[in-house]
Amino acid sequence: MKKFNKFWMVSLILCLVVGIFLPSSALAQENNQANTSYTQYEQYISEGILGEDVSYDEWKNLVESSQKLEEILSNSTDFYEVYSSDATMARASFTPKKGDVIITNGTSSAGILGHAGIATSSGYVFHIAGPGYHPGYIAFSSWHNNYTNKNRTSWTKVYRHNSSTVANAAANWAVNTYAGSNAEYKITGNLASTDVTYCSKLVWQAYYYGPSSHQANGPTIGYRLPYDLPDTIHSLSYKHTY
DSSP states (O other): HHHHHHHHHHHHHHHHHHHHHHHHHHHHHHTTTTOOOOHHHHHHHHSBOOTTSHHHHHHHHHHHHHHHHHHHHHOOOOOSSSSOOOOOOHHHOOOOOOOOOOEEEEEETEEEEEEEESSSSSSEEOOOOOOOOOOOEEHHHHHHIITTTTTTTOOOEEEEEEOOOHHHHHHHHHHHHTTTOOEEEEEEEESSSSEEEEEEHHHHHHHHHHHSOOOOOOSSSOOOOOOHHHHHBTEEEOOHHH
């Protein structure tokens, strides 16, 4: 009888261990297997999330590129630490500044991984949340609740320009252009338009149009992914957290 109870006790422990660790790994696997079928592409077009100027091949390339960039960003150690969502001390001691570029892996849109916003103060981020939303503010506490703490593998990173003058100008442009506007969420290849926008386009535009000289790479035709903002916006310092 004692052997029988011991057997079932060990089995129960194994089941609990599997139950604890399986969901996060299964979720990670699911996130890396985006549906890139033509049917899915047509659905995003019909829902208005993708503009009709976005070809199937372009969209598929954006999805695949976002997956590769997230993997690189998540595994690289060549970053200067500004903020770490995994470190309680870093969160408690770090103060975001106006113009900081905020990037998270806590959500996606149209199969494209990642989300971005621009800090307007130490307590707020300006962004567009996704389809059905207009540009607006979100408190850092809500950002963390919605994205940073979404699951065990989610994170948030802050990237800072080396000039506070440039950073302030970028944040001011984003607010002056989009706050209170009826700009709709849509991914298109027109980076100059302001009637429709998406998260990383808004941040890229802020640094391209806001400062006295362009502080982001052109041209104004194409696409900007959340994870390539540190490369397309000039002079940002940034850090990865495992």
